[in-house]
Amino acid sequence: AAGVIQSPRHLIKEKRETATLKCYPIPRHDTVYWYQQGPGQDPQFLISFYEKMQSDKGSIPDRFSAQQFSDYHSELNMSSLELGDSALYFCASSSTGQGRETQYFGPGTRLLVL
Amino acid sequence: GDSVTQMEGPVTLSEEAFLTINCTYTATGYPSLFWYVQYPGEGLQLLLKATKADDKGSNKGFEATYRKETTSFHLEKGSVQVSDSAVYFCALSNFGNEKLTFGTGTRLTIIP
Numbered sequence: 001a002a003g004v005i006q007s008p009r010h011l012i013k014e015k016r017e018t019a020t021l022k023c024y025p026i027p028r029h030d031t032v033y034w035y036q037q038g039p040g041q042d043p044q045f046l047i048s049f050y051e052k053m054q055s056d057k058g059s060i061p062d063r064f065s066a067q068q069f070s071d072y073h074s075e076l077n078m079s080s081l082e083l084g085d086s087a088l089y090f091c092a093s094s095s096t097g098q099g100r101e102t103q104y105f106g107p108g109t110r111l112l113v114l
Numbered sequence: 115g116d117s118v119t120q121m122e123g124p125v126t127l128s129e130e131a132f133l134t135i136n137c138t139y140t141a142t143g144y145p146s147l148f149w150y151v152q153y154p155g156e157g158l159q160l161l162l163k164a165t166k167a168d169d170k171g172s173n174k175g176f177e178a179t180y181r182k183e184t185t186s187f188h189l190e191k192g193s194v195q196v197s198d199s200a201v202y203f204c205a206l207s208n209f210g211n212e213k214l215t216f217g218t219g220t221r222l223t224i225i226p
Contacts, residue, residue: 035214041218056212090157094212103207105160107157108157
């Protein structure tokens with residue numbers, strides 16, 4: 001079965017640079033979520049989109065922005081990167097028709113800020 | 115706000131031992147409860163879920179029962195294998211606010 005696809009899988013950036021993470025949800029899933037997992041930490045919710053509209057916002061820094069496009073893929077844009085942004089970033093998707101509360105996670109993008 | 119309290123690790127067991135990882139939650143309304151597993155270097159995989167009181171989720175020999183009276187969702191397995199070594203996260207989502215709130219995770223190591 002098709003899963004959530006994230007790209008890139010690994011990313012190395014310098015401080016103050018920008019980064020763009022991409023997420024391709026499971027086909028026919030209408031909701032996308034972004035989470036940040038610091039080293040040894042539990043995942044923290046950043047932001048979510050339902051049918052291309054922002055549906056909820058968590059602890060996402062103002063330096064970050066995200067959107068969901070017409071094909072339902074989503075991008076997380078991160079600017080003025082800081083060392084503390086080094087983390088594993090997960091995208092998850094769900095479907096209203098299949099029980100929206102069940103989220104399926106991608107493999108994550110590991111971001112290292114030097 | 116919603117929160118999940120999870121048994122602290124790490125937990126080390128011998129192969130074929132019985133496993134319990136405790137999870138309790140605080141939430142308004144009637145949340146859905148989940149266990150996710152994260153193998154080394156990989157993403158989060160949904161292990162099992164329960165959406166209402168007294169539901170039992172089960173998968174790959176793991177089980178957890180949604181206990182509203184004790185606000186708990188403990189994970190159990192009768193006989194663990196080395197391949198079960200991973201980090202296990204208990205999580206909840208609430209109706210109308212489907213973001214997942216995770217516990218701190220429990221690292222499980224099974225030794226042969």
